[in-house]
Amino acid sequence: MALPFRDINVQVAPDAYTFTSPSSPNAPTLVIDRPTGDLRLSEAAAYPNKRISRVSSIAGILGTIKLRLDKYVIVVTKAQPMGRLKGHMVYKVISTDFLPMRERQIRDPDEDTFLALLKTFVMPGPMYFSYSLDLTNSFQRQASMDSSTPLWMRADDRFFWNRAVQSDLIDFRKRGSRSQPGPQAAADPYILPVIWGTLEIRPTTVKGTPLTLSLITRKSRFRAGTRYFTRGLDEEGHAANYNETEQIVVLNDPGSGLGGFAGSADMQSGKFGASDGKEMQILSYVQTRGSVPAFWAEINALKYTPKLQVRSIESALPAARKHFDEQIRIYGDNYLVNLVNQKGREKRVKETYEQLVETLVSSPQEGVKADSRTDEKFHVIEPGSSKQAYDRLHYVYFDYHHETKGMQMHRAMLLIDRLQDALVAQQYFRGVDMPANGGLETRNFQTSVVRTNCMDSLDRTNVVQSMFARWTLDRMFIDLGILERGENFAAVDRDFYFLFRNVWADNADTVSRAYAGTGAMKTDITRMGNRTNAGKLQDLNIAIKRFYLNNFRDGPRQDAFDLFLGAYDASTANIGPSLVFADRRPILIQSVPYLLAFSVFLVFVALFTRRVPDSAVLPMRLFILFWAAAAAWCVQFILKNGMLYVNWPKLNPRPWAVEGYQETISKVRKDKLLGAFVAKHERGLSTARYLSAEEGKKRIE
Structure with missing residues (x-):
C-alpha cells in the first residue's frame, strides 16, 4: 500500500527541487526541474547535486500552481498533530512555503498580488490531512473501499481540497512525462490529499465509559466561495457552501504514542492496535448542508439587505437534476430540511425550492401544518410513488423563525418530532475494525441523509444540525448500552454535554468563517443550550462585521478561492502590465x-x-x-x-x-x-x- 511519505527532505538547487524520504531510502526521488517545472523520478542517491543551497524537512507537498509569470511548489513546512482517530494520527496545516521555479529579477504587481491572495486567505485556512487515514470519505464509504489503493486514489473528489494544485503530480502519476512515459506508481507517496473544514478529536468519557468523540466537516471544493458572491447552484449542479459533516464515536480507540513526520511507532501505517484486546468500534452519522439548489443571487450594493435575484425554475432544473443525482447516488434518500423565512424577501427562495421539488418527484403530495404562531409551521412534499430516482427526495419546510421567536429555542425540537420516523429508519453507520482484513466490518448502514439549509446555510442550519446530531448520539449510546432506554446524555453527564455543545459550536464558527468571514450567529444556543442576551449582542457585532466584510473584503477572498481551486487560470492573464487587479x-x-x-x-x-x-x-x-x-x-x-x-x-x-x-x-x-x-x-x-x-x-x- 503506497501511503504518503511522513518525512520528506527538499533539496534546493538552481536547476531543480529534489524531494526524498529519509525513512524510505530505496524509494525513487521526485525531481522538479527548474525553470520548466517538469516532473521526473530519479533513482539517484541522496544529495547528488554539488550545487545544493539548502536542505529542508517538510511535512508534505500541497501541490504546484502556475501563476502569471512563474510556477510554484507549495510545501507544508509545519503540521500540528490533532490527535488519533481510529489509531491514525491526524494533522493540521500550520505553515506553508512557495518554492518558485525562477529566481525572479523583476517585481510584477499582479504576480505579487496572486501570491498575497493565496498566502492571506487560503494558506492560513483550516486544512487537515493524515498520512494513513482517508479524511475525505466518511467511515461508511471507507468500509466499502479497497484499502490497498493509494490514499489519493480513494479520496472523494468533492472534498479533495488541493486536487487542482495536485493536478501536475496526478497527471505525471497517470501518464508520466516525455522522458518517462507511462504510469509512474512510485509518485503515489508524494501525493497528499488535504481537506478544508473542521476536525476535532476529543477523548472523553460518558457515564464512565471511555470513548473518542470526533467531528469532521468537509467543505466541497466545487463552487466554494464567499457569502454574497457564491449562491445557489452552478451549471454542473454543485451547491454553494456545500459541506458534509460526520459525527464519529470510537470505542477502544488507542490515543497514545508519538506520531508525525518526526516519527511514529509504526512508520508505515501510523496505526496502533486496539487497547486491552478489545475490538475497536466506529459509529458515525453524516449530515449535509448546502445552498438552496436553484439559480439565485443576492446583489450587494452597500445595503444591509441585498437585492435578491431568482432565475426561472426551467433554467435551474437541469442543474438541480445533476445535484440530486449525485446526492441520491452517494447518500440514498435525501430529507431536504428548509429553514428560510416564509415571509419577506426570503419567501421567493422558499417557493422556488418547493417548485423544484414538485417538478422532480412523481405525483407530489403536499401537506401544510399551522399553529397559533404561524400559518405554515411545516410544509411537507412527499413523492406519491417510487417510480424514479427523484422519488427519494422528501422536502420538509420548518418555520424556524416564528417557532423560536421570543427565545423559545426548545420549540426547534418540533422538527425532530416531525422527522422521528425517518430518523429511526435512517440509522447510522457502525463498523468494527478488523486489522487482519485491513479494514472495517460493517454492522450497520446509514441509509439516508438530512440535507439542511437556511439562507446562508450557516446560523439556523448549525443549530438544527446539532439537534439532529444530539438525537442520534443518544440513540448510539443506548444501542451501545452506555445509556438506559429513555435516558439522554444531556441529563446524565453534564461534562460530556458541555463538550458536545462546544465541539458543535466550534464547527459552526469554522464553517461560517469560510463563507461569511465571521464566526456563526446563535452559537449561544449551541454552547449554552438556550438564547441569551449576551448572545444577542454578539450576534449584533457579527452582523456589523459581516456587512463590512461582505461588501469591502470578500472580493479578494473570493479571488483567492478561485485561484487555488482552479476556477481561474492565472497563467492566461498575460494581457499587459498591471491589468488584472487595477x-x-x-x-x-x-x-x-x-x-x-x-x-x-x-x-x-x-x-x-x-x-x-x-x-x-x-x-x-x-x-x-x-x-x-x-x-x-x-x-x-x-x-x-x-x-x-x-x-x-x-x-x-x-x-x-x-x-x-x-x-x-x-x-x-x-x-x-x-x-x-x-x-x-x-x-x-x-x-x-x-x-x-x-x-x-x-x-x-
Whole structure:
C-alpha cells in the first residue's frame, strides 16, 4: 500500500527541487526541474547535486500552481498533530512555503498580488490531512473501499481540497512525462490529499465509559466561495457552501504514542492496535448542508439587505437534476430540511425550492401544518410513488423563525418530532475494525441523509444540525448500552454535554468563517443550550462585521478561492502590465470616498480647534456648514451608487455585478453634478472580462 511519505527532505538547487524520504531510502526521488517545472523520478542517491543551497524537512507537498509569470511548489513546512482517530494520527496545516521555479529579477504587481491572495486567505485556512487515514470519505464509504489503493486514489473528489494544485503530480502519476512515459506508481507517496473544514478529536468519557468523540466537516471544493458572491447552484449542479459533516464515536480507540513526520511507532501505517484486546468500534452519522439548489443571487450594493435575484425554475432544473443525482447516488434518500423565512424577501427562495421539488418527484403530495404562531409551521412534499430516482427526495419546510421567536429555542425540537420516523429508519453507520482484513466490518448502514439549509446555510442550519446530531448520539449510546432506554446524555453527564455543545459550536464558527468571514450567529444556543442576551449582542457585532466584510473584503477572498481551486487560470492573464487587479473606475468616482474622509476631517478640525479671541464666528460656521454639506453629499452619492463601491471579485466577475455596474455608471453619467465630468469611455472591467462574464450569463439563462 503506497501511503504518503511522513518525512520528506527538499533539496534546493538552481536547476531543480529534489524531494526524498529519509525513512524510505530505496524509494525513487521526485525531481522538479527548474525553470520548466517538469516532473521526473530519479533513482539517484541522496544529495547528488554539488550545487545544493539548502536542505529542508517538510511535512508534505500541497501541490504546484502556475501563476502569471512563474510556477510554484507549495510545501507544508509545519503540521500540528490533532490527535488519533481510529489509531491514525491526524494533522493540521500550520505553515506553508512557495518554492518558485525562477529566481525572479523583476517585481510584477499582479504576480505579487496572486501570491498575497493565496498566502492571506487560503494558506492560513483550516486544512487537515493524515498520512494513513482517508479524511475525505466518511467511515461508511471507507468500509466499502479497497484499502490497498493509494490514499489519493480513494479520496472523494468533492472534498479533495488541493486536487487542482495536485493536478501536475496526478497527471505525471497517470501518464508520466516525455522522458518517462507511462504510469509512474512510485509518485503515489508524494501525493497528499488535504481537506478544508473542521476536525476535532476529543477523548472523553460518558457515564464512565471511555470513548473518542470526533467531528469532521468537509467543505466541497466545487463552487466554494464567499457569502454574497457564491449562491445557489452552478451549471454542473454543485451547491454553494456545500459541506458534509460526520459525527464519529470510537470505542477502544488507542490515543497514545508519538506520531508525525518526526516519527511514529509504526512508520508505515501510523496505526496502533486496539487497547486491552478489545475490538475497536466506529459509529458515525453524516449530515449535509448546502445552498438552496436553484439559480439565485443576492446583489450587494452597500445595503444591509441585498437585492435578491431568482432565475426561472426551467433554467435551474437541469442543474438541480445533476445535484440530486449525485446526492441520491452517494447518500440514498435525501430529507431536504428548509429553514428560510416564509415571509419577506426570503419567501421567493422558499417557493422556488418547493417548485423544484414538485417538478422532480412523481405525483407530489403536499401537506401544510399551522399553529397559533404561524400559518405554515411545516410544509411537507412527499413523492406519491417510487417510480424514479427523484422519488427519494422528501422536502420538509420548518418555520424556524416564528417557532423560536421570543427565545423559545426548545420549540426547534418540533422538527425532530416531525422527522422521528425517518430518523429511526435512517440509522447510522457502525463498523468494527478488523486489522487482519485491513479494514472495517460493517454492522450497520446509514441509509439516508438530512440535507439542511437556511439562507446562508450557516446560523439556523448549525443549530438544527446539532439537534439532529444530539438525537442520534443518544440513540448510539443506548444501542451501545452506555445509556438506559429513555435516558439522554444531556441529563446524565453534564461534562460530556458541555463538550458536545462546544465541539458543535466550534464547527459552526469554522464553517461560517469560510463563507461569511465571521464566526456563526446563535452559537449561544449551541454552547449554552438556550438564547441569551449576551448572545444577542454578539450576534449584533457579527452582523456589523459581516456587512463590512461582505461588501469591502470578500472580493479578494473570493479571488483567492478561485485561484487555488482552479476556477481561474492565472497563467492566461498575460494581457499587459498591471491589468488584472487595477482599479479602472473613473477617477472622480474613485475620489468620492477620499473627499468624504477629507470633509469629515476638516469639520472635526474646525469644531475642535481653539478659536482666537475676538475672532469672527460667521466664517467658521460657514466653513463647517460647507464641508458638512460636502460630506453629506458624498455619503448620499456612495449609498445611491453602492454597486460602484463594493469590492467585487476581479478574476471571475459575476454576471450580475457586470450588469449592475454598467447600469449604475450610466446613471452617474446623468448626475447633475458629476455627470459632465465622468469620462464617456467607461474603464471598468476589461473588455475581455466583460465578454466572458456575458457569455457566462447567457449560459446560465
